[in-house]
Amino acid sequence: MDAATSTAIETVRSVTGTYKYGFVTDIEVETAPKGLNEDIIRFISAKKNEPSWLLEWRLKAYRHWLNMPEPQWAKLSFSPIDYQDSYYYSAPKMKERPKSLDEIDPELRRTYEKLGIPLREQEQLAGVAVDAVFDSVSVVTTFRKQLAEHGVIFCSISEAVESHPDLVRKYLGSVVPYTDNKHATLNSAVFTDGTFVYIPPGVRCPMELSTYFRINAENTGQFERTLIIADAGSYVSYLEGCTAPMRDENQLHAAVVELIALDEAEIKYSTVQNWYPGDAEGRGGIYNFVTKRGACRGHHSKISWTQVETGSAITWKYPSCILQGDHSVGEFFSIAITNNRQQADTGTKMIHLGRDTRSRIVSKGISAGHGNQTYRGLVRIGPRAAGARNHTQCDSLLIGSACGAHTVPYIENRNRTAMVEHEATTSKISDDQLFYCRQRGIPEETAVALVVNGFCREVLQQLPMEFAVEAQKLVGISLEGSVG
């Protein structure tokens, strides 16, 4: 192994090696009994004062889930999940939903301060509203009043069920049906909280919306459900961040995100995923099994997914776009980093159904240590998708000889006027590039960081400014930081 490679491994290790969000908040919690059965589902539903249709839907999902096989096709290896050895509901004790920030348990507030998520509106960067989800419940949602002035609904999904039941009932499960896959079905049965967003026709959401997910309790799974509806001609940019404490056990995170874009609407969804990745030997860490799907229902609508996946022991995630409306656009920009024993099987699906639909996929994978990652993507052009266009680019960067990078794209074209292009490359950091930098007096470590940054640039540029900072920190600045 040459010096450049060992330096690169060191620098990448420093990104994920010291996980600084690994602390535990000591707080009084209310949990449902361990295990999963119909009573637990009734308990969750009762806790949230849900209408009977929703309980019925949950139970239908649960009964379906019982007979569903685990998805086996991903290139991941882990021991089977014991679904009975987990808590499905855990919430910080609160008398009632806090009316103002001052009513929130100070311990909770400190947690979010430590995470760098400002819940106090005046302290925030202007222009980001936050929904903070702690284990199973949403603890606070900021800037609601300002948003309401524009007609934007931004609240936890539990509240939305109470306050906007018609919208929830109409759209919940309409993109990801409860029968979709084992993890999504489990989520449909036991989802506890999540975010609901509705942007009325013609409104450009005045600020970035964001949710910060935190898993805290032991032996607890987090099952949040996010539903975003952008009505005709509206625009919204939504950000999502996540962290969890360091534990030796594996915790399950099975979320479902549904996006609906109507005529000429646009949704931009960004994720910086930094769940606890487990230690260097692969002990502990989050199983991140997420189903994210957006439907471009209207003409000229657009859904754009951007993800920076650095955490989790195992990532199983395929944010997808169903391009139903004519001239609709789907985008997927992804950076995935696997280090130590991390595994990631991630990618996207672009289903072209409408005429002149376009999609673009840019996936950048960095694999180091014993990490293994797979890009798995599907581009399907239906027989009616005349003039559809897709371009896919997948690049993998390998650092060290024990890691793996795999590319598994599926291309199904049933329309001759469609144009589908796929390109993929795999390489290590080239000696030429390093030599060029070193020759100009740039130290080796900086040069490696520079090359990695350049490799990811195309995707990092897609992130909203507020998030780009955090992402850069994860991908780039940490690399440079280790140089000292």
Added chain:
Amino acid sequence: MARTSARRLEPVSNGVSRMTTEAGAALPSWVQRYQAVGDALPGADRPWLNARRAEALAAFAASGLPTRRQEAWKYTDLKALASVPFAPAIERATVPAIDRVPTLLTDDEPLARLVFVDGHLRPEWSATAGLPEGVVLADLVTALARHEPLVEHWLGERDGIAGRSMVALNAALMDGGYVIWVPRGTIVDAPIEITLLSGAARGAHTTPLVHHPRILVVIEDGAEATLVEHWAACSDATYFNNVVADVQVGAGARLRHYRIQEESVEAYHVTTLRADLGRDARYEAFSFSTGARLSRLDAEISLTGTGASLGFGGAFLMRGRQHCDTTSVIDHRVPHTACREVFKGTLDGQARGVFQGRIVVHPGADKTDGQQSCRTLLLSDGAEIDAKPELEIYADDVKCSHGATAGQLDANALFFLRSRGLDETTARRLLIEAFLSDALDEISLPALRGRLTERIEGWMREPREDRE
């Protein structure tokens, strides 16, 4: 598997007889029909071969035909095969006479050739006299009789029936095929042509036939050979060829292997090609497909010697309701190996093309250079292409890339030609020919390249079908 041979082989027969009685009902009827012709199978009097057949048949009985639930068969469905009332090709004692054998090589007679009709060798059309001393070129039956240790060794060399039901089926029922063995350092400089004709029976005798040829090609260290393998049809009969080809290219050896698949439009053709390349070996495998209702090339090529180099390419031209599947796994197992994979296809009518190509770079296989491309032209509204180019990489110092495109003819290019006075049909033809000729450029045998260019022109001239 024949009940007769099972009875003869007491030590291993228990499993077989139990299997044929218990699972027999689940096997396609044509597999059961082999029971009656067991004695006619090549090597039916060889215990080692019968033991292998019994084992393979048990494996096939356990797995059955591949289904679309298996990832490797996601896009190709063999379900239709189970219900066709095929009869084993070797069941027939006499083979219809043929008056002409097509050749793909120009005027000069090939150095050596074998001609098979419906699975039977036709000695009157075959010639092996011109081969250098020591080279073996024979049909499987003859090879078993004269070179049994060689055949036994090379059949045993590849285990791999586990998880490969079409190979298991062939291993159990292999009823023909041929063997080429070029000893160390021998250079066969002229091409060897193998012509395998099917569908010779016409008129009253139209029972669809099934045939499981096994091909063994062994090019020893430093040897060289060129092989043209032509699958063609005498009629548009329904039949099924389930081929397994095992290829060994030794250190410093060189093999050019051209497969031309022009089966009948009602035929089923599955070839499993397994090849192993030694140190500094060069293997050029090219596949040209225009025939068959359903065809599949399933290639597993392993580069096990440093400096080995593989050229793997092909062209497919499909129309009507044809289905053509090209699936490959290229394993780079050691450092400094290279592969270049170029496939081009055109799909017209309701035709469907499938391309699944995986390049695997094993741990430690640094300095691997793997390039893969698959480009397809869709010429009609009903055509479909499903492509899955995969990279699976476990070493960091590699250069690997793949590209896949699917689309129609470039409107600008078409306009350019039209503006120069070419009519639409001619302009389209020119562009399609140019598109496909890229793949033919990979062929280093000029005579064959010329013949295949003519084939493409011929395909273009045939009226475009607009069925359904």
